[in-house]
Amino acid sequence: MNKKKYSKKNITWDEWFAGVVDGDGYFYINKKKEISFELTTALVDLNVLHNIKNKLKAGSIKSRSGSNSFRYRVKARLVIENIIHRLNGKLYNPARINQFEKVCYILKIRMKKSPYMLEIPNGYLAGLIDSDGTISISISKTDAITSQKPGKAGKIARLSQSRGYNQIYLKITSIYKEPLFLINRSYNFGTIYTEKKNIKNKKPKNQYHFTITNYEDFCKLDEILYQYPLQSSKMHRCRLSLKYFEYKKLKLHLKDFDTIEYKTWLNFCKLWFKYNF
Structure with missing residues (x-):
């Protein structure tokens, strides 16, 4: 070469x-x-x-x-x-x-040792998100009727009506901790937690999760992905992530259902589920 x-x-x-x-x-x-x-x-x-x-x-x-x-x-x-x-x-x-x-x-090719830290900027994180990443909004509370609605319409209803009981997160999951700690120390953001192995599985292994949930970390991620865009459908939600924080700060998700503010939040929720993740 x-x-x-x-x-x-x-x-x-x-x-x-x-x-x-x-x-x-x-x-x-x-x-x-x-x-x-x-x-x-x-x-x-x-x-x-x-x-x-x-x-x-x-x-x-x-x-x-x-x-x-x-x-x-x-x-x-x-x-x-x-x-x-x-x-x-x-x-x-x-x-x-x-x-x-x-x-x-x-x-007969000499194998090189990978450096302890990534040289920043670097495209490795984007590739790891494209493969092992998940970006989602968790909902901690919903009413009995909305919780039973099926399909995409049900997902939109649960998110749009969850009021203050929702939280965005990006997570990279692996049974190998090394790539996740590499990201953590190279970019100095995110947290890592361990999910203990389930002994009921045939080959039980711990799982490691790198996560970001706050506005500051999502701003850092946005800067990284501006230079190194994702190639997967996950880019769609990453582009919407800062809108989520903007709308939450404006409390659009708490407005009355018939207001233009709430309808803006509802349109965001529909966009969030544009693809079948």
């Missing part, structure tokens, strides 16, 4: 790609030492796979039977080598690093 011709735009994309791979990627090696790379997303985030396929100019995207998801897969050795060079020194998920190390050994 010619470093002189390797643009900042490519570096930015590689950082984003590393975040996506740490979340949803997978390197597979069969008994013949043949390597394939796979990445799976939900239907609503299919654009992520098209972005990767277009950038690498190779691979296939197919639906997964029995689930509402799609998988990108590539086996061509030159493309695998391209992926390895793009990701080298940028991965933090221990499982992915373990896979990556085995691939580097087969391809």
